[in-house]
Amino acid sequence: MANERANIDLLFRNGLKDYEVLPPVEVWNNILPVIRRKQRPVLLLRSAALLAVLLSLSFLAYQWSRQLSQSVQDPLIAVADQYIQPQINISPGIRTAKQPSVSKQKGNLIDGNTSDEQPVADLSDGENIRSSDIDIIPEIMDPTAGNNLSVPLSIQMIRGFSYNTDIANTGYESLNKYDFDEPKEKINRWSVTAMASPTFYLRPDIGTGEISDQINSSEQTRLSYTGGVGFAYKLSRKFSVQSGLYYATVGNEVSGINSFAGFREYDYTKGDHNFEVLTSSGRIYTDNADVFLRDNSGDRVQTMYTNDVFDPAKANLSYINNTLFQNFSYLEMPVIFRYKLVDKSIDFNLIGGLSYNLLVNNSVHTVIDGSRYNVGKTEGMNPLMVSSSLGMGMEYNLSDKFSLNLEPTFKYYLNPFGEFKGLKSQPYSFGVFSGLSYKF
């Protein structure tokens, strides 16, 4: 009996092993919109995470640059004590506590080394030298005795600080005299920058309704790229204006539209196009007479070759793909203002402005065996788009002339890509521009 049981089990196990049944077409059409909807929040979360990482990196870079610049501003830390001690001839037995101390900075490091045996003069603050101090100086030092208070040249040259070595000759009142002769720095007002960025385009849903839902669930923007050259002019130390010319590509995937090849021999119409497909950017008009389109699950395809008129399966048309790819290219002319928030070894700029985007290429294709198959183009596209930009620029100065730039930038399009039947979609994008600047 056990054998019988095993037999019947084996019969079914082996008999059904590797058995395949093709599922109905609509199963995939029902799966696709669900996984699309669920992927959108993931994409948003990823963008948010990327933004958070960039902000964290910016903050760390800012902190690091601050520390770096502080250490550069305080070079005396690296100077041995003997160089900062004035060579003052002190008569033995004279109290030195009231003598003026020489120190560049209120820094504890120097003050810490100050003792009765090692008198130093504080030049940083004139008030530190009290009248009582001055009263006592004649007793300890002959102003005409020569240049007794000498400071090594290495110290005097630090950051343009010029110590008046004639101090002993000109009298004690000039003890507090010191000049900051900032070297006249030549400002490079112009700069040219080559930049490129991957750009993530997103668009809000284009409203509610049957056709809107179909469009919302079936379209997905593709990763795009922007690149070009920009010129900037420095209006002041902190403020600059920038323009240039950039080339930007924008892509959109429209799924659920089956395309077939070989329709030319059945096309008896004389119209300029056989099929129209509604998309969030406009209507796709076919200009390839050989292509046949059919919407798998909705009403986005408008044609006279409807299901009851023409069946691509019976006509033996070759199935190509079920996704259409819309491609748009823009020439972008930005007018961007920059305000320098932090001027350190890594500069931080706040960036904002407008960009004018001129549509220069508009095509629609599908893919067959990895090759493009032309379908047509999208009608109703706005030829000129205006976008607003907001970003944070980081500039790392490699030298006086060259710098590396990193600019996470958010863009919002003020007018829609296209508009039809009152449905319009204003996309926004996020890109991280990187590039190299040359100043002159």
Add this chain to the structure above:
Amino acid sequence: MPEIRNIIKGCLAGSRRDQELLYRRHAAKLYAVCLQYSGNDDEARDILQEGFIKIFENLICYKFEGSFEGWMHRIVVNTALEKFRNKHNLYRVDDIDLIPEPDSAPESEDYAGLEAVDLLDIIRELPPKYRMVFNLFAIEGYSHKEISEMINISEGTSKSNLSRARVILQKKVNLYTGLKKKVVIG
């Protein structure tokens, strides 16, 4: 033909093409499993649809260890189980399964000539509980203890359901093979 690893990576990156490729490559096999676990085509379609949505959602959990087909198969079977539980959780009927097993074993037959499609038809004609227990035990290889936990029945019920399923299947198989033989001879 792209490697499954590349297709999975493409799916994770959101590539619509790879998602469709994955579906097209495995849908037929998984649909056969769905049919095996369901009483009608609508139910099978639902299982496949939900199963694939889960596959895409959980693709990130697949660590490229073990068979990917096996991983997908388990997800689809679990989806079928879930549906079964939702449908049959209103009543837990153990007492009806106290009927003793049949005394005599069904006759052994020559099963040659029975095709997969016939087997599928036979198995789908089983009552849902019997079908589920038979599938889980005889096809998937689960123990009665595991099955009892999976579909919320006692081990005894699981054994009893299996036994009944086997009797019914044996009879139907005999009937099918008999009919086929008649057709061939006639």
